Amino acid sequence: MYxxxxxxxxxxPRGQPDSTVAGPPRRVGRVVLTLGxxxxxxxxxxxxxxxxxxxxxxxxxxxxxxxxxxxxxxxxGVSALVRLGGGWLADRxxxxxxxxxxxxxxxxxxxxxxxxxxxxxxxxxxxxxxRVGKGIRTAPRDSMISSATPTEHLGRAFGVHxxxxxxxxALGPLIAFGILVLIPDGFSVVLVVSLAFAxxxxxxxxxxxxxxxxxxxxxxxxxxxxxxxxxxxxPRLRPLLLVSGGLALLTVGDGFLYLALLDRGGFAASWFPMxxxxxxxxxxALAVPVGRLADRVGRARVLVAGHLxxxxxxxxxxxPGSTWVSTLGTLALLGAFYAATDGVTAALAGxxxxxxxxxxxxxxxxxxxxxxxxxxxxxxxxxWLTLGPSAALLLVAGLLVAAVLVAATQLGRLGLDRVVS
Numbered sequence: 480m481y482x483x484x485x486x487x488x489x490x491x492p493r494g495q496p497d498s499t500v501a502g503p504p505r506r507v508g509r510v511v512l513t514l515g516x517x518x519x520x521x522x523x524x525x526x527x528x529x530x531x532x533x534x535x536x537x538x539x540x541x542x543x544x545x546x547x548x549x550x551x552x553x554x555x556g557v558s559a560l561v562r563l564g565g566g567w568l569a570d571r572x573x574x575x576x577x578x579x580x581x582x583x584x585x586x587x588x589x590x591x592x593x594x595x596x597x598x599x600x601x602x603x604x605x606x607x608x609x610r611v612g613k614g615i616r617t618a619p620r621d622s623m624i625s626s627a628t629p630t631e632h633l634g635r636a637f638g639v640h641x642x643x644x645x646x647x648x649a650l651g652p653l654i655a656f657g658i659l660v661l662i663p664d665g666f667s668v669v670l671v672v673s674l675a676f677a678x679x680x681x682x683x684x685x686x687x688x689x690x691x692x693x694x695x696x697x698x699x700x701x702x703x704x705x706x707x708x709x710x711x712x713x714p715r716l717r718p719l720l721l722v723s724g725g726l727a728l729l730t731v732g733d734g735f736l737y738l739a740l741l742d743r744g745g746f747a748a749s750w751f752p753m754x755x756x757x758x759x760x761x762x763x764a765l766a767v768p769v770g771r772l773a774d775r776v777g778r779a780r781v782l783v784a785g786h787l788x789x790x791x792x793x794x795x796x797x798x799p800g801s802t803w804v805s806t807l808g809t810l811a812l813l814g815a816f817y818a819a820t821d822g823v824t825a826a827l828a829g830x831x832x833x834x835x836x837x838x839x840x841x842x843x844x845x846x847x848x849x850x851x852x853x854x855x856x857x858x859x860x861x862x863w864l865t866l867g868p869s870a871a872l873l874l875v876a877g878l879l880v881a882a883v884l885v886a887a888t889q890l891g892r893l894g895l896d897r898v899v900s
Contacts, residue, residue: 510627511636513688514620515643520680521583522644524590524673525609526651526759530752531659531669532606533734534741544738548860550603551732556853557607558614566618566842575619575626576690582616583684585609587677594670614849618842621825625841627689633826634778638770641821642763649759652752659749715831716840720847722779722886723824726786727851729879731793731859731872733758736813739796739868740806754810761814762821769818778827780887785819787883788812793876797869824848 536542536550565582569575589609593602621637628636655669662668737754773781792812798805828844862871 508627508636510689511624511640512643513683514624515640517583517680517684517688518620518640518644519647519650520676520683521586522647523651523654524675524677524680525586525613526648526755527655527669527673527676528590528593528606528651530652530655530755531666532602533738534748534751536602537738543860544735544863545860547734547738548732548856548858548863551734552853552856552860556850558610558617558849560846561611561614562618562846562849563839563842565615566622566839569619569622570839574690575622576684576688579616579619579623580681580684582612582614582619583677583681584612585615586612587674587681590670590674590677594667594674617845618839621841623688625826625830630830631774633830634770634772634774634823635767636770637823637826638767638818641770641818642766645759645763645766645817649756649763652755652759656750656752656756659752716828716843719779719824719827719831719844722889723782723844724847724851726783726879726882726886727848728855729875729882730786730789730852730855731875732852732856733813735856735859735863735868736792736796736809736872739872740802740809742868743802743805754806757807757810758813758817761811762817763814765815765818769815770823773819773823773826778823781819782823782827783883783886785816785823786879786886788819789816790876790879790883792816793872793879797872797876 533547533551537544537547542550565578569578572578586609589605589612592608593605624636624640625633651673654672658665658669658672733755737751740754741748741751769781769785789812792809795805795808795812798808824844825841828841831840859871859875862874865871866874
């Protein structure tokens with residue numbers, strides 16, 4: 480549904496863009512803006528907590544980098560295990576809004592239990608529950624954005640959504656930092672504020688978001704079957720799963736990069752949450768421009784090139800000399816990587832599967848990436864312990880550059896270089 484000077488005509492079919500509404504439509508619809516605001520509020524909630532977890536688990540609880548890698552990988556893996564189910568359920572019920580609502584609500588409930596969690600095990604369990612909620616909601620939400628947006632503006636739409644999402648991701652750590660500066664032992668205050676933002680986000684989705692569907696209502700005709708498990712090897716989708724999953728195996732979690740920067744010294748540990756803010760500011764500034772670039776030159780090309788930027792971030796984190804220069808450079812490059820890959824992956828997957836299975840297709844790509852990053856977290860924790868942070872990052876950077884070169888040369892053969900619409 481697009482914002483225009485007139486209301487939507489009663490005859491317009493549900494689940495389709497308002498191409499027939501008089502007046503010049505804006506390029507970003509109400510569905511995108513509303514879901515962006517929901518993500519903004521939810522990310523304020525989640526990132527205000529996530530910004531302190533790496534330092535808390537390693538410096539306060541005393542976990543080793545291997546144990547932290549396990550916790551970080553487990554959190555990503557739990558999300559991956561339910562993403563495909565969330566997309567499938569959205570397709571099966573033809574109610575992506577309410578499947579997404581269930582995911583957001585579960586994350587809000589997890590915030591309540593986080594108030595009473597103590598110790599690594601209970602904190603990890605609650606965070607894992609939050610990630611389950613994220614896994615349930617992600618594909619239905621992205622399916623709604625894809626269904627509400629004309630093909631030629633998909634990159635821009637996902638860029639706008641990710642921009643709003645990233646504003647919340649930047650504000651969350653900033654709010655946590657401000658609370659802890661004013662109240663040095665105010666961790667419980669951070670958790671209460673986190674819960675408040677989560678509840679507001681759930682209410683906004685339930686009350687104001689349109690029920691955008693990927694296909695007409697059931698009474699308009701029989702709905703085809705959603706994507707089956709066997710269809711995930713469908714020729715058009717398989718190359719994207721192969722390329723994105725392979726590159727994700729060499730994607731080091733943000734927490735490890737930030738811990739590596741802290742290990743080099745140059746800033747106090749109390750500034751650790753601000754590293755998340757720096758990355759999200761860079762992402763915020765680049766999300767829409769990179770989305771437009773993806774629409775023009777091809778989303779697959781931008782996706783692969785974004786991983787080359789990530790390799791540069793690894794190298795920057797290991798640079799000798801000024802710690803602040805390397806820190807700021809790493810955060811800027813990491814933000815650019817997310818701008819080039821986050822929404823672009825969903826935009827690609829949403830056009831590589833039939834319309835009836837859009838949520839399942841998006842979820843399949845997100846699941847492969849999340850599972851690969853889970854393995855990456857496990858492996859990098861071991862590399863850190865064996866080689867040290869700098870040597871481990873240099874090794875992964877070299878492997879990632881080689882993987883990017885292989886992926887770039889294979890785009891034409893796989894057919895992904897032609898997937899722009």
